Amino acid sequence: MASALDSGTLAPEPPHGRLRNVLVVYLEGVSQFSLENGSMPFLKSLAADNLSFSRYFGTQLQTSNGLYSSLTRHYPNFLSVSSPWDTLRSDRPDAQQSLPRVLAQRGYRTAFLQSADLGFMNKAEHLSQLGFEDVKGRESWTDFHSENGWGIDDLGLFEATLGYIDELPTDRPWLLSLLTSGTHAPYNVPASYRPGEPDRLRALTYADAAAQALMEGLRTRGLLDDMVVIFTADESREPGGKSNLENAILLNWLPLIVVNPNGQGSTIEWPLAATTFRDLVLRVAGDWTPRDIEELNTPDSPLVFGNYYNSRIFWFDRKRGDFYACYTQNFLCAQFKDISDLTQLAGLSPAAVSQEPAMQAIFQKHEASQ
Numbered sequence: 001m002a003s004a005l006d007s008g009t010l011a012p013e014p015p016h017g018r019l020r021n022v023l024v025v026y027l028e029g030v031s032q033f034s035l036e037n038g039s040m041p042f043l044k045s046l047a048a049d050n051l052s053f054s055r056y057f058g059t060q061l062q063t064s065n066g067l068y069s070s071l072t073r074h075y076p077n078f079l080s081v082s083s084p085w086d087t088l089r090s091d092r093p094d095a096q097q098s099l100p101r102v103l104a105q106r107g108y109r110t111a112f113l114q115s116a117d118l119g120f121m122n123k124a125e126h127l128s129q130l131g132f133e134d135v136k137g138r139e140s141w142t143d144f145h146s147e148n149g150w151g152i153d154d155l156g157l158f159e160a161t162l163g164y165i166d167e168l169p170t171d172r173p174w175l176l177s178l179l180t181s182g183t184h185a186p187y188n189v190p191a192s193y194r195p196g197e198p199d200r201l202r203a204l205t206y207a208d209a210a211a212q213a214l215m216e217g218l219r220t221r222g223l224l225d226d227m228v229v230i231f232t233a234d235e236s237r238e239p240g241g242k243s244n245l246e247n248a249i250l251l252n253w254l255p256l257i258v259v260n261p262n263g264q265g266s267t268i269e270w271p272l273a274a275t276t277f278r279d280l281v282l283r284v285a286g287d288w289t290p291r292d293i294e295e296l297n298t299p300d301s302p303l304v305f306g307n308y309y310n311s312r313i314f315w316f317d318r319k320r321g322d323f324y325a326c327y328t329q330n331f332l333c334a335q336f337k338d339i340s341d342l343t344q345l346a347g348l349s350p351a352a353v354s355q356e357p358a359m360q361a362i363f364q365k366h367e368a369s370q
Helices: 032-036 041-049 063-072 099-105 120-129 154-166 199-220 244-250 274-284 290-294 357-369
Strands: 021-026 051-053 109-114 134-136 174-179 227-232 257-259 266-268 303-307 312-317 322-327 332-336 352-355
Touching (some): 021 199, 021 274, 041 051, 041 199, 063 099, 063 120, 063 274, 099 109, 099 174, 099 274, 109 120, 109 154, 120 134, 154 174, 154 199, 199 227, 227 274
Parallel strands (some): 051 266, 109 134, 109 174
Antiparallel strands (some): 051 257, 227 257, 303 312, 322 332, 332 352
16 A cells, blocks of 8 residues: 555656647646536547546645646645645755656746736745746736636636747747636636526536637647647536535546647546656657557556545555545545446445554655655
8 A cells, every 4th residue: 555655756757759849728626527527518529539538536635736746746645734735845856856847857948827816825936846937827917808816717818828829939848837717616707608507517618618719729820730738627626416425536536638749549548646647748748659658557556535625535446446435534434345437436335334544554654754
């Protein structure tokens, strides 16, 4: 079990061959369930036509944790509400081996654009510590279609992004990461857009249409021939209307779509954790083959994720088929046997319910080392 929380210490492998521009789009609070359920038809179609991961899981709720794990390959905290994001330092291994720093060492320009104010979660400081050379938020945007306390609307951010790309020099490749906020309650959608429909559905379909406009803007500029575009999420806030356990899993079940000029497309169904996101991006940023992607499939390593709002931790041993759903106060765990797909647990009963002190010790050791 212990090895599952040590994976962030592995040295990164930089991209090989031709270096391509990389655009990473974090859709705030969006679950893979929204694509599967038909609420985001453009992104669902994009996933079907390109490389996509239908079983991609975040490690912990909250935007700071989602960004931290996906950019650094390190796990967040699981037993406490504190986050290693809050104690980031630019000289620490997690920051030194982050995605923007590794790509910067290969000559990339790096930037992070978000719709929200940079003061929230101290983004300006921490994103810079992770290696983003240019960081922009709500303070930088003057043209948009609607705004609220979370920032500007998704289409407004994507239109600003296209303008930002237009001004980038072409002498070096670049990594550009975006974080939307329109799909975070209270939702930010222009009043004239599909009035009368449920607010969550309006936000999802608006984000989907905005993503389509972004891709069309990139296509008309001729940029997709030498660019990798990745759509994912920081976390999920999806009300699934399912059992408590299924709903808890939905909160970590995220979209992951890779649009790439290689023209290689397939739907990957084995589980992938956010702690592998950095290595995936480093591979697809250069020349890659399906074997390079398959090497990220590590069934010997458990899939670990949590929900600190509800004091939950989840541990999936893929090799054995054992799935543990635990409460972190006392590590009372429900154990499910012979599990192959965490999104198909409807109607299943646990094989056992017991306290797991060994698992508790693993997580306590992890928290103490942060």
